[in-house]
Amino acid sequence: MSPIFKKSAGSKENKSSLPNSSIIQKAQSVYFTPSIEYNLDLFTSLLQKDADFLLKRFKVFGEIPAVLICLKSLVDMEKIERDIIKQLQDKQHPKNGHISITTYVMEEVLYYTAVGKVKNLAAGLESLLAGKALIFIEGIEQAMALDVYTQEKRSIEQPETERVVRGPRDGFIESLQTNVALLRYRLPVPEFRMEQKEVGTRTKTKIAICYLDDIVNPELVEEVRQRIDKIEIDRILDAGYIEHYIQDDINSPFPQVQNSERPDKVVGNLLEGRVSILVDGSPFALIVPAIFVQFYQTSEDYNERWIITSTIRMIRLVALVFSLTFSSFYVTVLSFHPELIPANFLVAASSGRQGVPFPVVIEVLIMELAMEILREATVRMPQQVGGALSIVGVLVVGQAAVQAGFVSPITVVIMALSTIGSFATPSYNVATAFRVLRFVLIILAGMFGLLGLAVGIMLVLNHMLALRSFGVPYMTPFSPGNYQELKDSFLRFPIQWTKGRPDHLQPQNVKRVKRRQDKTGGSNDEI
Amino acid sequence: MMKSSDVVTPVQLAVTIISTMIGVSLLGIPNFVTEKVGTAAPLSSVLGVLMGGLGILAITLLGRRFPKQTLIGYNQKILGKKLGNFFSIVIILFFLILMGVETRHFAEVIVGSLLPDTPISISIFFMIFLCASISFLSVSTFVYIHFFYLPFIIIPLLIILLPSIKNITFYHLFPITGHDVSIGMLFSGGMNVTQAISNFMVIAMLIPFMKNPKKCIKSGIWGYVIGSLFFIMTITIALAVFGPEEMKHLLWPTLILGQMVQIPGDVLSRVDAILLIAWIFAVFTTLFSYYFLYVRGVAELVRSSKYRLISSLGFPFVFIVALLPKDIYEVYYYVLEVTLGGLILTIIYPMCLLILAIIRKQRGIAE
Numbered sequence: 001m002s003p004i005f006k007k008s009a010g011s012k013e014n015k016s017s018l019p020n021s022s023i024i025q026k027a028q029s030v031y032f033t034p035s036i037e038y039n040l041d042l043f044t045s046l047l048q049k050d051a052d053f054l055l056k057r058f059k060v061f062g063e064i065p066a067v068l069i070c071l072k073s074l075v076d077m078e079k080i081e082r083d084i085i086k087q088l089q090d091k092q093h094p095k096n097g098h099i100s101i102t103t104y105v106m107e108e109v110l111y112y113t114a115v116g117k118v119k120n121l122a123a124g125l126e127s128l129l130a131g132k133a134l135i136f137i138e139g140i141e142q143a144m145a146l147d148v149y150t151q152e153k154r155s156i157e158q159p160e161t162e163r164v165v166r167g168p169r170d171g172f173i174e175s176l177q178t179n180v181a182l183l184r185y186r187l188p189v190p191e192f193r194m195e196q197k198e199v200g201t202r203t204k205t206k207i208a209i210c211y212l213d214d215i216v217n218p219e220l221v222e223e224v225r226q227r228i229d230k231i232e233i234d235r236i237l238d239a240g241y242i243e244h245y246i247q248d249d250i251n252s253p254f255p256q257v258q259n260s261e262r263p264d265k266v267v268g269n270l271l272e273g274r275v276s277i278l279v280d281g282s283p284f285a286l287i288v289p290a291i292f293v294q295f296y297q298t299s300e301d302y303n304e305r306w307i308i309t310s311t312i313r314m315i316r317l318v319a320l321v322f323s324l325t326f327s328s329f330y331v332t333v334l335s336f337h338p339e340l341i342p343a344n345f346l347v348a349a350s351s352g353r354q355g356v357p358f359p360v361v362i363e364v365l366i367m368e369l370a371m372e373i374l375r376e377a378t379v380r381m382p383q384q385v386g387g388a389l390s391i392v393g394v395l396v397v398g399q400a401a402v403q404a405g406f407v408s409p410i411t412v413v414i415m416a417l418s419t420i421g422s423f424a425t426p427s428y429n430v431a432t433a434f435r436v437l438r439f440v441l442i443i444l445a446g447m448f449g450l451l452g453l454a455v456g457i458m459l460v461l462n463h464m465l466a467l468r469s470f471g472v473p474y475m476t477p478f479s480p481g482n483y484q485e486l487k488d489s490f491l492r493f494p495i496q497w498t499k500g501r502p503d504h505l506q507p508q509n510v511k512r513v514k515r516r517q518d519k520t521g522g523s524n525d526e527i
Numbered sequence: 528m529m530k531s532s533d534v535v536t537p538v539q540l541a542v543t544i545i546s547t548m549i550g551v552s553l554l555g556i557p558n559f560v561t562e563k564v565g566t567a568a569p570l571s572s573v574l575g576v577l578m579g580g581l582g583i584l585a586i587t588l589l590g591r592r593f594p595k596q597t598l599i600g601y602n603q604k605i606l607g608k609k610l611g612n613f614f615s616i617v618i619i620l621f622f623l624i625l626m627g628v629e630t631r632h633f634a635e636v637i638v639g640s641l642l643p644d645t646p647i648s649i650s651i652f653f654m655i656f657l658c659a660s661i662s663f664l665s666v667s668t669f670v671y672i673h674f675f676y677l678p679f680i681i682i683p684l685l686i687i688l689l690p691s692i693k694n695i696t697f698y699h700l701f702p703i704t705g706h707d708v709s710i711g712m713l714f715s716g717g718m719n720v721t722q723a724i725s726n727f728m729v730i731a732m733l734i735p736f737m738k739n740p741k742k743c744i745k746s747g748i749w750g751y752v753i754g755s756l757f758f759i760m761t762i763t764i765a766l767a768v769f770g771p772e773e774m775k776h777l778l779w780p781t782l783i784l785g786q787m788v789q790i791p792g793d794v795l796s797r798v799d800a801i802l803l804i805a806w807i808f809a810v811f812t813t814l815f816s817y818y819f820l821y822v823r824g825v826a827e828l829v830r831s832s833k834y835r836l837i838s839s840l841g842f843p844f845v846f847i848v849a850l851l852p853k854d855i856y857e858v859y860y861y862v863l864e865v866t867l868g869g870l871i872l873t874i875i876y877p878m879c880l881l882i883l884a885i886i887r888k889q890r891g892i893a894e
Contacts (some may be wrong), residue, residue, distance in 0.1 A: 455653045
């Protein structure tokens with residue numbers, strides 16, 4: 001691993017307790033008393049300003065005063081009314097006098113699974129904020145915490161970012177429970193593990209580490225656990241926050257963690273021996289480790305015929321290389337080495353440039369910049385305005401700029417090719433990485449010709465070769481080479497031919513399917 | 528996770544040897560050899576390859592004898608601490624100077640063929656920067672880089688060499704033993720080839736990282752043979768195409784070969800640009816090996832792991848060495864002198880070490 005990684009790992013030792021919520025800290029030593037009025041005061045003094053704070057007085061068994069508090073916004077009111085208050089009011093006093101009221105209520109009155117006892121204010125506040133209802137009964141110095149949490153969530157829709165022509169249409173949503181359910185639905189095996197952790201001192205975001213116990217390399221899971229435990233942050237607003245903390249190289253333009261909105265893709269990766277991290281509140285699942293080839297593959301690749309998919313994958317790779325190098329190659333050829341292309345092309349290219357006031361580098365840079373502005377504007381605009389924007393873009397950048405003699409028509413063609421090339425990449429984050437690097441290459445090529453271009457490409461390649469994602473070399477299977485994995489890299493061989501799991505993940509069992517021993521053996525059992 | 532990834536496989540070792548061997552010298556080597564021995568160049572280069580083979584044999588045998596130690600380590604063990612360190616420093620210095628001279632050689636070709644108006648120091652700076660910017664990384668990264676670039680070096684080379692076969696004139700190759708070439712001349716021509724290809728010492732720094740260092744002999748020899756084949760092929764085809772007389776006027780015959788190749792379809796009018804880019808890759812992998820030997824060697828000598836610091840300290844030294852020669856002829860003079868002296872270090876010295884180790888029955892720590 002690089003020294004940077006080691007350094008950051010070493011400096012995390014003095015993590016014991018961060019400044020948590022100061023209210024909770026103070027409330028740690030405040031215990032409840034048998035008086036419900038005293039207990040209520042503790043809460044009302046803190047929460048009286050909150051509009052969704054609900055306080056309901058009632059009598060247990062029609063005689064003992066009791067009170068229920070909860071946060072209206074988090075709970076299912078119907079459940080409280082029907083399943084809790086009604087039950088408690090309607091039932092009679094226990095006939096057996098020895099049994100304590102709480103035990104009686106919890107074991108006999110309420111037919112409710114998620115019930116707990118709370119003794120101090122800190123725990124009470126935490127359960128209140130987690131969507132539980134607290135019930136205080138006069139004379140009892142404990143509160144019952146009943147989980148009546150309900151959450152607003154949208155329905156399962158087709159993922160916007162990873163569209164497929166053929167393939168499942170369901171995508172993750174923000175709710176962690178639903179997302180886990182989507183995975184379980186596809187993986188009905190006991191080996192599927194889902195470890196839950198809480199990250200973010202303020203947001204207390206739940207995250208789940210998912211993997212298949214008998215496939216994944218245990219060291220990988222341990223590494224993921226450790227990296228997540230090391231996170232020191234107050235907020236996790238999306239899976240991206242986690243990604244920043246667990247990646248190997250912070251300063252690299254390349255993504256080292258894959259993200260996906262598609263449950264089928266996540267399951268496919270789990271079955272290869274990767275680990276997936278789901279974050280509550282984010283429809284994106286993170287998948288580690290990630291290698292470069294994954295970023296131009298789609299889940300649909302495995303549904304279509306292998307010859308066609310292989311061709312399409314190669315086209316995607318060519319598009320990616322185009323988006324990185326094409327414009328800078330154009331700059332190099334026109335400004336330094338016109339002898340590289342045949343004379344006919346050269347005449348065509350340079351005759352279009354007559355009257356263009358800038359050198360090629362500046363012209364290409366301006367056009368690239370214009371393209372990026374257009375792209376960014378199209379992404380940020382509301383969809384209704386987007387159409388108008390693209391018309392303006394086409395007219396201004398394409399037609400008018402050429403007619404005004406501002407840029408040459410061939411430059412526009414080159415620009416379009418390289419921009420569309422980057423759109424053909426399935427993964428948005430790798431495409432953006434290449435788009436940013438493109439500017440560097442154009443400047444290098446404009447200053448030092450073919451040498452600058454070659455040096456620029458080599459810097460990018462060297463960086464990619466030095467990159468690791470959770471210890472896995474980023475350019476696997478090209479270097480270090482692996483023949484088996486090449487079958488599913490820029491090509492996709494028939495699924496029947498690729499029976500192994502990727503070696504670079506060092507899974508516990510490499511073979512996906514055991515070959516059937518003999519066919520008569522199976523039928524014996526039936527007799 | 529997966530800490531064991533810092534392992535060099537036998538194939539990677541062989542690949543490292545090949546891509547280290549193919550370097551700057553490939554462009555000019557046919558000229559050098561032919562100038563000395565005429566049509567006996569192929570024969571002479573086979574001799575040269577055989578001489579260099581002694582070096583690779585010695586280094587891999589030493590690697591097998593001391594499977595846990597690098598060159599620096601067994602230098603100390605065999606020769607004693609002071610003498611061993613002295614020779615280690617000499618070897619490291621040699622490779623730094625060689626790197627300087629070869630970088631200059633590279634820059635001369637770039638200025639001569641690609642960028643006539645750009646100052647030569649820019650090409651030199653870029654090449655050293657490329658090497659220095661990654662030599663402080665791990666051994667596995669080093670071999671991955673070699674492995675990745677090899678196809679981009681070999682395939683363009685084949686694209687240039689194979690179509691050139693149709694331009695061959697067979698009588699250019701005869702007589703195979705040359706006109707009035709004495710055995711001494713034959714060897715001195717071969718020596719030129721040996722000088723060009725005996726720069727594989729970096730593998731002495733890699734062998735301890737192999738899972739099974741005993742396998743280094745086989746893969747070392749395979750790598751060396753394949754790399755040498757490219758040299759012999761280049762020399763033979765260049766000679767067969769141009770003939771001994773015309774060759775004397777060509778400074779970089781391989782580049783001219785590239786210019787003669789035509790691609791159907793008129794996409795690129797000059798294929799030699801592809802060859803040049805491939806050659807830039809080849810030069811980079813070669814110089815990268817030298818620099819890596821320097822970084823790792825010094826780090827082991829001073830027992831530090833501040834690879835970054837060592838790597839940046841070497842930069843100005845190589846840069847200054849590269850700027851010393853006045854013109855291309857002086858560059859060639861230096862290249863020949865330095866590599867000739869280098870033969871003592873790259874071939875004779877390992878053999879002496881090996882013999883000493885055998886006589887004194889020294890072995891590395893057993894596994």
